[in-house]
Every structure is written in structure tokens, then in C-alpha cells.
Amino acid sequence: MNNILRNILRLIILAALLTAAAWPSMAVNPVYMGTLPAQVNESSGLSFTGGSSFWTHNDGYGDNNLYKVSNTGTLSRTVTVLNAVNDDWEDLCHDVSRTWLYIGDFGNNDCDRTNLRIYRVPYPSYVSGTTVTAEEISFTFPDQHAFPSPWMNFDVEAFFHFNGHLYLFTKADGDAIGYTKMYRLSDDPGSYSATLVDSFYTNDRTTSADISPDGSSVILIANTRIHLFRGFSGDDFFGGQHTLISINGTWAQREAVSFWSNNEIYLSNEDAGDGNELDYIDLSPWIPAMTTGLSHINESVDFSVYPNPARNFLQANVGNINGSLLFELYDLTGKAVRTLRRESATEQLRMDVADLPQGVYFCKLFLDNRELGSKRVLISR
Numbered sequence: 001m002n003n004i005l006r007n008i009l010r011l012i013i014l015a016a017l018l019t020a021a022a023w024p025s026m027a028v029n030p031v032y033m034g035t036l037p038a039q040v041n042e043s044s045g046l047s048f049t050g051g052s053s054f055w056t057h058n059d060g061y062g063d064n065n066l067y068k069v070s071n072t073g074t075l076s077r078t079v080t081v082l083n084a085v086n087d088d089w090e091d092l093c094h095d096v097s098r099t100w101l102y103i104g105d106f107g108n109n110d111c112d113r114t115n116l117r118i119y120r121v122p123y124p125s126y127v128s129g130t131t132v133t134a135e136e137i138s139f140t141f142p143d144q145h146a147f148p149s150p151w152m153n154f155d156v157e158a159f160f161h162f163n164g165h166l167y168l169f170t171k172a173d174g175d176a177i178g179y180t181k182m183y184r185l186s187d188d189p190g191s192y193s194a195t196l197v198d199s200f201y202t203n204d205r206t207t208s209a210d211i212s213p214d215g216s217s218v219i220l221i222a223n224t225r226i227h228l229f230r231g232f233s234g235d236d237f238f239g240g241q242h243t244l245i246s247i248n249g250t251w252a253q254r255e256a257v258s259f260w261s262n263n264e265i266y267l268s269n270e271d272a273g274d275g276n277e278l279d280y281i282d283l284s285p286w287i288p289a290m291t292t293g294l295s296h297i298n299e300s301v302d303f304s305v306y307p308n309p310a311r312n313f314l315q316a317n318v319g320n321i322n323g324s325l326l327f328e329l330y331d332l333t334g335k336a337v338r339t340l341r342r343e344s345a346t347e348q349l350r351m352d353v354a355d356l357p358q359g360v361y362f363c364k365l366f367l368d369n370r371e372l373g374s375k376r377v378l379i380s381r
């Protein structure tokens with residue numbers, strides 16, 4: 001890059017920095033939940049299982065294992081990925097139904113890799129045994145023409161799945177630092193040239209990303225900050241409302257993020273001397289709870305839903321309540337997939353779910369059009 005272009009670039013970055021200073025910035029305090037096991041000393045990806053656990057993995061070292069840990073860091077299961085190599089695994093994501101887990105082997109610190117790939121494996125929570133076999137999605141960047149590239153913006157450490165595609169976000173370095181580029185890629189095995197869709201000036205280095213279960217919120221994280229995007233249309237994520245949230249407390253090398261619900265997230269750290277932790281953050285001040293067309297009130301009823309996980313049916317136990325009851329089941333996109341009405345709690349609230357895909361759902365109970373509470377349930381075969 002010649003000096004004229006470099007000077008132009010520096011002016012652009014300076015202008016962006018001045019613009020960034022006007023961003024609405026807020027702060028949040030992470031809650032320490034636990035320490036990850038010694039086997040996972042560089043957690044670089046998180047995938048919420050839909051129960052109370054996450055799948056995670058190490059960043060590199062040739063470690064082909066996926067580790068299932070609780071939300072306090074306890075190791076419960078290890079699964080080895082066959083037909084795969086961990087050159088630099090950087091992030092995890094899954095499709096809405098959790099049919100597939102995607103492993104991003106696309107870390108590219110020196111911007112010189114010619115074997116960028118994503119591994120697709122059956123979601124390990126639904127697989128018995130200790131191994132899964134990977135299929136490969138290999139890709140190239142359409143705008144990279146030199147290996148290594150002097151323009152250091154081809155290192156990907158963040159991605160998520162949305163509407164049948166994978167969306168990748170770069171972690172820039174050198175003169176490119178501050179900008180994340182967004183690429184779109186097929187979620188089917190094969191070889192592709194990724195599509196460059198958009199870019200955004202974050203003024204930091206993106207280390208992980210996720211989209212909320214209902215598809216309404218996108219987050220990108222760096223070591224000390226969260227970028228939240230809402231109100232977008234389709235995959236125009238950066239066209240939505242942007243909120244910058246600072247993470248208070250001790251600096252940590254945060255490398256992975258996963259939504260726990262539509263407005264709660266977990267983050268994990270690589271052990272850079274500060275420990276390999278799991279932290280929880282409540283984003284409800286910025287992301288409202290899922291709503292429906294029915295009126296909502298701050299009233300809670302202690303009702304239970306069983307069995308959970310469910311296979312063929314769900315049954316709600318609501319006790320002695322007088323009035324018209326509505327029992328609804330929502331998928332992760334926020335779409336109501338089952339509706340059950342009863343005129344009183346003395347009638348059985350039993351819902352058939354035998355034909356629904358396995359995965360995570362939310363059930364809500366309404367009394368005379370007032371929301372009384374919600375539960376998270378898992379349908380498993």
C-alpha cells in the first residue's frame with residue numbers, strides 16, 4: 001500500500017474515531033459463574049445446549065475435542081471430532097433446530113492461510129458415544145490477493161448461523177484495526193468463495209459473535225466491549241440500532257460468547273494469566289423480553305411443565321386457577337408452534353409435541369389474556 005493510500009486510510013480511521021466518541025456507551029458488570037476445567041485452558045467458542053450447559057473447545061494445539069460444561073464450568077462430557085484438524089478453531093455456532101454444530105477453523109493471525117474451513121458435525125448433545133464425524137465447508141476471501149496479506153483483515157474469530165447461512169466477522173490488525181468485515185457463506189459442505197456483505201467500525205478487535213434465539217439481536221464482543229445491534233431487517237445487521245456496552249471489571253481475554261436466552265449471555269475467557277472463566281451478563285436493560293400480541297403483566301405463577309426434556313407430550317401443572325387459560329409453545333424464532341386453550345385449570349393442559357423437531361422451545365401460560373409466566377423446555381428424541 002503506498003503512502004497516499006495509507007494517509008487516506010488514517011484520515012478515515014480518525015474520522016471514524018471521532019464519530020465513535022459520540023456513540024451511546026453504557027457499562028455492565030459481568031457475574032463470575034465458575035472456572036472452566038483444566039482441559040479447556042483456552043476456550044474460544046461457546047454453544048448453549050438449551051439445557052443448562054455449553055459446548056466449548058480449545059483454541060488450537062491440535063485438540064480435536066468438544067467439551068460439554070455446565071454454566072458453572074463443570075465438565076460433564078468430551079466428544080472427539082473425527083475427520084478434522086484443529087489448526088486454529090476460533091468459534092462455535094449452531095442452526096436454530098440444533099441439528100448441526102459448526103466449528104470455525106478460520107483463525108488467521110498472519111493472514112496467510114489457504115486452508116480456511118468450517119467443520120459441520122451432528123449436534124453432539126443428540127449423539128451417543130464419544131465421537132462425531134465432520135464434514136468440511138472450505139472457503140476463500142474474494143478480496144484477498146496476497147498470502148500473507150499486508151492488509152491485516154482476513155483473520156476470522158466470530159460467526160453465527162442465520163436463515164440457512166453462516167455469517168463471519170473479521171478481527172482486524174495492523175492498519176486495518178477497528179474494522180470488522182462481514183462475510184456470508186453457505187452452511188452446506190463444499191468449497192466456496194465467501195460473499196463480502198458489509199463492514200462496521202467497532203474501534204476494537206472482534207473475538208466472537210452470536211445472534212439471539214429469536215433472531216432479533218446480534219452481538220459482537222471484544223475483550224472489554226459488547227456491540228449490540230437490534231431493529232435490523234433481514235441480514236442487514238449493521239443497519240440496525242447500534243449500542244456500545246462496556247464491560248466493567250478486570251481486563252480479560254474474552255474469546256467466546258453465547259446467548260443463554262434472548263437477553264442473557266455467557267462469555268468465556270482464554271487463560272492469559274487471569275483464569276479461564278465463565279461470566280454471565282444480563283442484557284435486559286437493552287433487550288426487552290419476548291412479547292406476544294397479548295397483554296403482559298408483572299404477575300408470576302409457580303407452574304411446572306413436564307417431562308423436560310419431552311419426547312411426545314408436554315403437560316402443565318398450574319394448580320387452582322380460575323379463568324380462561326392459554327398454553328402456548330414457541331420455537332427459537334419466536335413463532336408460536338402450538339396453542340392449547342382451556343376454560344379452567346381443572347381441565348388437563350396436555351400438549352402433543354411428537355411431530356415437532358427436537359430442540360429448545362419456550363412455553364408461556366396466559367390467564368384471561370394476561371401472561372403469567374414462561375418456561376424453557378427441550379424436546380429430545
